[in-house]
Amino acid sequence: MSKELLNQVKKVFTKRFKNKPYLIFSPGRINIIGEHVDYNEGFVLPAAVNKGIIAAIGKSDTGFSTAIALDLDSTIKFDLDKLKPSKGGSWENYVFGVVAELQNRNKVIGDFNIVFKGNIPSGAGMSSSAALENSVVFGLNKLFDLQLSKEEMILISQKAEHNYVGVKCGIMDQYASMFGIKNHALLLDCRTITSKPYAINFKNHQLILINTNVKHNLSDSAYNDRRSVCESIAELLKIDSLRDASEKDLEEIINKVTPENYQKALFVIQEIERTQKAAEALQNNNLETLGALLYTSHNGLQHQYKVSCDELDFLVEQAKKDKGVLGARMMGGGFGGCTINLIERNKVKEFADSTSKAYKNKFNNDCSVYYIELSEGTHIIK
Ligand code: GLA
Helix, strand or coil: CCHHHHHHHHHHHHHHHCCCCEEEEEEEEEECCCCCCHHHCCEECEEEEEEEEEEEEEECCCCCEEEEEHHHCEEEEECHHHCCCCCCCCCHHHHHHHHHHHHHCCCCCCCEEEEEEECCCCCCCCCHHHHHHHHHHHHHHHHCCCCCCHHHHHHHHHHHHHHHHCCCCCCHHHHHHHHCCCCEEEEEECCCCEEEEEECCCCCEEEEEEEEEEECCCHHHHHHHHHHHHHHHHHHCCCCCHHHCCHHHHHHCHHHCCHHHHHHHHHHHHHHHHHHHHHHHHHCCCHHHHHHHHHHHHHHHHHCCCCCCHHHHHHHHHHHHCCCEEEEEECCCCCEEEEEEEEEHHHHHHHHHHHHHHHHHHHCCCCEEEECCECCCCEECC
């Protein structure tokens, strides 16, 4: 968490609203493996990171509420009784969506003011949206003593994204952001919404992210489309979700689905298995196996699930050429954002430099390298 960010948010809030706010840090996340399987009730292996959103929140006595997104220099005033999604996918939908979902659950809140700013690059696939939703629900819970559990809060954040933003996301991002544990990844069972922490200590290896700095437009519609393909195949198989399917089950309906959709479902079944193997590899500190699983996961995301893009594929190809990298893959929803790389510590600089150069040559655009630390989930800053 950045001190500078904290001071900035605090200062703007107190200057503008003249009272003392609650301050909240809500982190973004990485995902080691288990991509596009959370909405299939599978297993994922995310972790909260030290980049996130800082929000200052307090009550308002002006008869309306105000939200200020400092990064965007954007302010909105709103009436809690007249909320509806605003068009154009703007940031306020994350705030409105959380409030609307609290109202749906008959949780009574009053007018409030919120100021926030983050240091998660947007579109990086590091869940800045879940961080924002969680900061809002966490702050409102505290401010109006709503007595919500963390489990309830993440479901509210997820619903905000479904109903106000229009992305039918799974639960991974909100979970990781809320429940993160310092220096740990979480093996999350997306069916029971419970997790097992895995201490991450790679000794002479580390995880780094490389941001393509692109986000292709179709990502939201493609996301919802993938989800509905999975649901329709689960329906054909007469099961609740692909979590319950085996490769053999899928083979039995091969004639009833298109070859493309067959591959998508196959990817999901295989990715759920890979995630469990990855957790086992983590447990045994078997980094070679973990790395190989990352490469296989990317291959599936690229060719079977088809959510990658040229920029991401290029970064993974660069990684494969470097002996210091044990594994790499695209991370998050896809169509841009970051790759996650498992790499030998003393090779990092060399790899970062050569990859940046190659990327610039190829796309005439810069990529960015991020060094991350695994951090605690959403919390009040004392
Ligand atoms: C986005 C969604 C998550 C998850 C990932 C893909 O980040 O918000 O729920 O589905 O994509 O694994």
